[in-house]
Amino acid sequence: MLLVIEQLLNGLQLGITLFLMSAGLTLVFGIMQVINLAHGSFYMIGAYVGATVAAKTGSFLLAIPAALGAAALVGAVVEIVILRHLYKREHLDQVLATFGLIMFFNELTLMIWGRQPLFMDVPGPLAQSIEILPGLPYPVYRLAVIGVGLFVALALWLLFAKTRAGMKIRAGASNRDMIGALGVNINLLYTLVFSLGALLAGLAGVMAGPVLAVQSGMGESILILTFVVIVIGGIGSIRGAVAGALLVGLVDTLGRAFLPVLLRLVLESSAADSLAASLASMAIYILMAAILVWKPRGLFPAHA
Amino acid sequence: MTDAILTVTTLCKSFGAVQATNDLSFTVRRNDIHALIGPNGAGKTTVVNQLSGDMLPDSGTILFNGVNISRKKAYQRARLGIGRSFQITHIFENLTVAENMSLAICAHSGHNFRFLQHFRRSPPVLRELAKALARVDLLPRAELPASHLSHGEKRQLEVGMAMVGNPELLILDEPMAGMGPGGTAELSKLIRRLKGTLTILLIEHDMDVVFSLADRVTVLVYGENMATGTPDEIRRNTKVRAAYLGEES
Amino acid sequence: MSLLSRKTIVIGGGALLLFFLPLVAKLTGQPYLLSLGSRILIYALAAVSLDLLLGYSGMISLGHAAFVGIGAYVVGISQFHSYEATPFLSAPFLLSGSENGLFVLPLAILVAAFAALIIGALCLRTTGMHFIMITLAFAQMLYYFFISLEKYGGDDGLSLYARNSFPGIDLSDDRHFYYLCLTALGLFLLFTCRLVTSRFGLIIRGAGNNDRRLKGLGIRSTSYKLVTFVIAGGGAGLAGALLANQTEYVSPGLMHWTLSGELMVMVLLGGLGTLFGPVLGAAAFLLLEEGLAMYTEHWMVYMGPVLILAVVFAKRGLFGLLAGGNSRDD
Structure with a gap:
């Protein structure tokens, strides 16, 4: 039972990271109708800048704003210099250009930071475990990540539900023509939304730093999970991003933890292990396929 | 009635x-x-x-x-x-006039899982293409990409496509x-x-x-x-x- | 008329060049040219098959490498069982391994096409951005699936003991292998050229251009698109089977989405919707990669911006530049 709770928390943590990635990306898809493969690069930039600042200054508290600032800045530059010219173009052009961006950023980080992955220390006060239930110690850092994620989700909800700017963005995500009608400076709004998305990705990246190895190409594995989240949730829907992220986080984590155990009940152990390994690595994609068959536009389609 | x-x-x-x-x-x-x-x-x-x-x-x-x-x-x-033309012209801009019309013809001639024969040599197209183009006065424009047509000619093409299949x-x-x-x-x-x-x-x-x-x-x-x-x-x-x-x- | 002949000259010249490349390699004493040439031909085959999707039927698949990988694994797994003398399947029917190219290459095409049928049927429930992301996700699923297959090397992949055997020719001879690749590419190009001008081809071009209008004409394009997806998958599977033979090695890396992206880049560089363009694009991409890699290991940092510029400014691709005018179709 304790193991289940621990794995639930791990799944929640993955879900939170995915939510930070997909919230920004789904807005970019929904509002600008642009497919951006380079979103993972912002995650990677956040992680690299965070790890570097933390190593140089020894302060995780400085690393976070540095990572967020760097990701947001690079996001704004990318939007202004490149993506803005692609909004009216076909999806294929957007895919290819942002693929070019990935090549560029991945190689650039190799040139700056080298091939050796960077490792980031868990900041001092968070480096321990506490007993959240009798007999279940859990790393404080992971709890903090979950806390930050929930805080951001709440902040986003307030932004979108309670402020004028947020309502405009939301209106834009579900009906693009609305934005023009509301008399908003579209260029500025697009840059801000894109930059906000990049900032959230940077936050996800810097928080993943102490858990994962910081290396070139780390953005792409999370990017593809993010796509799965968005497909499941529905393009342009924040609610969908929340649901999809939690679903994917939990299914992936629980699948890896418990499928071998479950399969060993019915199969001999070597066959069970190899089958479980295959199934667990494919679980979220199977989930995605199932949801597609049931609801081709995702759980919460924004463009009804 | x-x-x-x-x-x-x-x-x-x-x-x-x-x-x-x-x-x-x-x-x-x-x-x-x-x-x-x-x-x-x-x-x-x-x-x-x-x-x-x-x-x-x-x-x-x-x-x-x-x-x-x-x-x-x-x-x-x-x-x-029931054939229909649209208020906003609705043709295949990247295809030629003849290809546009042939598509309409193929749509009315059973299934199109024919992979090797050139569409221009398929019986329904051979039979109807020239007639269908002539009906809307587009025979001389047949090999132009549809995007090169004037606004009026696009309308003619669209009406012609709606008329295929009688x-x-x-x-x-x-x-x-x-x-x-x-x-x-x-x-x-x-x-x-x-x-x-x-x-x-x-x-x-x-x-x-x-x-x-x-x-x-x-x-x-x-x-x-x-x-x-x-x-x-x-x-x-x-x-x-x-x-x-x-x-x- | 002059445009047509210019196109013919470009294609004919390219064909002659490819045909005499082994001779050039021998005369200049650069056997390395042969293996580079084979690689170009194989990637060209995969890129041509992708052009059917991107350039003709408007399906933007970001998971095409999955079928290349499947084709390669058919060769790898088949040889693995042949060498171990264990059957791949004992029930419902006996399927033992083989290293006979006459059996394995068609099998690779069939298996890849079958995978494309299943994946395509699911993906085609969606359109637009969803389609792009879902094709990518399925390819990634297969990537992880093969990583988890410990029996066939998992992450490390499988090494082949030798190239497939083929009656009458000796594939371990690089020249013979080169001509096998050239024949495969030539036949596939011949087939696809006929395909895109057939009635079927007309429908998929219509679907790529304006799917809604096609529906207005009373044609539901889904089944046509699915068949195209299957054909493209089969072509990629053949490319994968040849690639496995060329490198004598298969690994999940073949399904990685960067390969899908690179195939896309080849199609775009060469010219979307031109069939011959992607051959040129594959050559340009691989030569550029080799060339840049000689000067810097960080060649991608230059390739990325080049790609972005190509997208923004040069839509017609290299084939459009060389063949001029309206090189799309004929």
Whole structure:
């Protein structure tokens, strides 16, 4: 039972990271109708800048704003210099250009930071475990990540539900023509939304730093999970991003933890292990396929 | 009324609070040119979409040749013999004129899982392409990409594509929209030439065109049938004059 | 008329060049040219098959490498069982391993096409951005699936003991192998050229251009698109089987989405919707990669911006530049 709770928390943590990635990306898809493969690069930039600042200054508290600032800045530059010219173009052009961006950023980080992955220390006060239930110690850092994620989700909800700017963005995500009608400076709004998305990705990246190895190409594995989240949730829907992220986080984590155990009940152990390994690595994609068959536009389609 | 090809009875369609089509009934007689007119916002395009199957009505029936088609999908209605042109030109811009027309021909000639023979050498295309292009005066333009055509020629192509498969009913949704006087005259000539060979439901703004071409006219105001009759009857109808023609002249 | 002949000259010249490349390699004493040439031909085959999707039917698949990988694994797994003398399947029917190219290459095409049928049927429930992301996700699923297959090397992949055997020719001879690749590419190009001008091809071009209008004509394009997806998958599977033979090695890396992206880049560089263009694109991409890699290991940092510029400014691709005018179709 304790193991289940621990794995639930791990799944929640993955879900939170995915939510930070997909919230920004789904807005970019929904509002600008642009497919951006380079979103993972912002995650990677956040992680690299965070790890570097933390190593140089020894302060995780400085690393976070540095990572967020760097990701947001690079996001704004990318939007202004490149993506803005692609909004009216076909999806294929957007895919290819942002693929070019990935090549560029991945190689650039190799040139700056080298091939050796960077490792980031868990900041001092968070480096321990506490007993959240009798007999279940859990790393404080992971709890903090979950806390930050929930805080951001709440902040986003307030932004979108309670402020004028947020309502405009939301209106834009579900009906693009609305934005023009509301008399908003579209260029500025697009840059801000894109930059906000990049900032959230940077936050996800810097928080993943102490858990994962910081290396070139780390953005792409999370990017593809993010796509799965968005497909499941529905393009342009924040609610969908929340649901999809939690679903994917939990299914992936629980699948890896418990499928071998479950399969060993019915199969001999070597066959069970190899089958479980295959199934667990494919679980979220199977989930995605199932949801597609049931609801081709995702759980919460924004463009009804 | 044995000669009715299309009978619309108490058709209703609303979008939220807006009643776009309100208890609409009218009949189109075979081989007539029947015009559907009305001021902007009268719901003409909504009616067309329900007739062609691009939209389903909330209630009411549409009888086509005595068959209730109100729940059928667009492609099923196309197969039953309803051709349609769109208000905004709707052709394959990257394909040539001949390819556009051939696509329409192939659409009416069974399945298209034929992988090796050049489409130009397939029997239905050989049989019909030249005729179909000639019918709308586009034979000399056949090898041009459709994007190179003038606005009027694109309309001609679209009408020609809608006519492939010899539909019994051809719905032309504002075919004159955005055309200069020369193009309008050209297209009017074309429509007049078709008269008597099939039924045409013409949705049109240009009153001169309507009154010179149509056998019968239905006036649509706020989604309702205000009057139906010959052009002369419509011209004399005081209600119509007050509601609609008054504004025009 | 002059445009047509210019196109013919470009294609004919390219064909002659490819045909005599082994001779050039021998005369200049650069056997390395042969293996580079084979690689170009194989990637070209995969890129041509992708062009059917991107350039003709408007399906933007970001998971095409999955089928290349499947084709390669058919060769790898088949040889693995042949060498171990264990059957791949004992029930419902016996399927033993083989290293006979006449059996394995068609099998690779069939298996890849079958995978494309299943994946395509699911993906085609969606359109637009969803389609792009879902094709990518399925390819990634297969990538992880093969990583988890410990029996066949998992992450490390499988090494082949030798190239497939083929009656009458000796594939371990690089020249013979080169001509096998050239024949495969030539036949596939011949087939696809006929395909895109057939009635079927007309429908898929219509679907790629304006799917809604096609529906208005009473044609539902889904089944046509699915068949195209299957054909493209089969072509990629053949490319994968040849690639496995060329490198004598298969690994999940073949399914990685960067390969899908690179294939896309080849199609775009060469010219979308031209069939011959992607051959040129594959050559240009691989030569550029080799060339840049000689000067810097960080060649991608230059390739990325080049790609972005190509997208923004040069839509017609290299084939459009060389063959000029309206090189799309004929």
